[in-house]
Amino acid sequence: MSPDSKPAPESPLLLHDRSLTGKVAQGSEAGDIVDQQLHLLGMQLVTQLTVLLRNVRSHGSANSALLRPLNAIRSLVRTLGYDQPVALRVHEGFLFLGERHLKISTQQMSIASGFMDALSGLGIGTLIFRPSETDQDLRRFAGAFVATAPGEAALESLRARLALEGVGTIELEAPRRVHKEASPPQGKSPATPGGRGQLKDHARDAYARAGSSLDGLNQHARAGGTIHFRQAKRAIQNIIDLLLKDPGTVLSLTTLRTHDEYTQNHSVNVALLSMALGNRAGYSRNDLSDLGLGALFHDLGKCAVPLEVLNKPGEFTAEEWAVMRTHPSEGVIQLLDARGFANVPVRMAAACFEHHLNFDLSGYPRLSQPWPQTLASKVIAIADCYDAMTSARVYRREPLSPPAVLRYMLDRAGTFFEPSLLKYFVTCIGIIPIGTLV
16 A cells, blocks of 8 residues: 555554454553453353343244344354354363353353353353354254254264254364363263252352352442341352362362452352361361351451552552551451441451461551461461462462462461461362362
């Protein structure tokens, strides 16, 4: 193009010879923005596919109610499929866009779980879309999908239906297999009622309910309203039931992190990790319930911290650190103001106040005399540090690896953390914890 020539009016403002993801440096701020957008678009695609399949089940594949999800799906596939086909993959209970783990918020968990279960029920590990797909391709795919009965032969049956319909822009792959040292007991395959697949569904639902109850209580606390624990208690009891059946399934939920909902997901994760550690250390069922509830609300005091400080992407100033370090005391004040002195469980108040004290009392709040920490607070302090360091934050886009965090914590046994509990924690989550890339 000559210097004097002008682009045609319909030309885009920016032209790329490859997609934006291929031009942005990994770990950069721009890369972080692209990463968040891809997660958003990936979950939108899952949502629209869910709507499409639901409408086909209700109205058939020729109904006009399909127009909106069809248009949305084609737009999303064209946007995401600039370089290569768009692949939605289910693996070990997690959802991926290509090789990118889609971090699901508590609000999205029901949709994501239903979508993963629908794919797994037909033996589909990966669903691949090509940008050249048409409305007719999508309608035929959705019709064949809902008409195929779950079972061992479901994947091949669905492939045959799509081939017969002439749908070549949508491909299906079997799940990726990983080596397992121990096979599940007979009669307890993921597809059977009462098996591990159903247990995972219950666990994800319990996680979502705990997050939702915490979100509502945090909003009430910020507004100065009344705090009720009934819904949170039920969610904790459900998690304990699952924990006693299968600790690994419950621990795997702690990898369902989202950057945008760090505080909410973090508190639920701390509750899961604390109860898992308490269970390993011999806590009774009632003690586990108290421990889980205290861990769920250990950061309640952050409701008193201004959001511009709480969500600041850069380093804190000395004044901002001073504000942040008030949240343990503020948590106790929030509980007393909302519930009254006689109605605040001692362990919950202690969890708020003590979780940053450190085992040698070198943390904060600073105390002028020795302070006998509760056992529950020592447990919560370990779970709090582990989840915080293995999570992405506004000031740290890349989380630290679980093994690196465990090494850091073991180096501080006896100073920051109670040594015996920390050893229990390592045996509880494993030297190579869930969520580690191996």
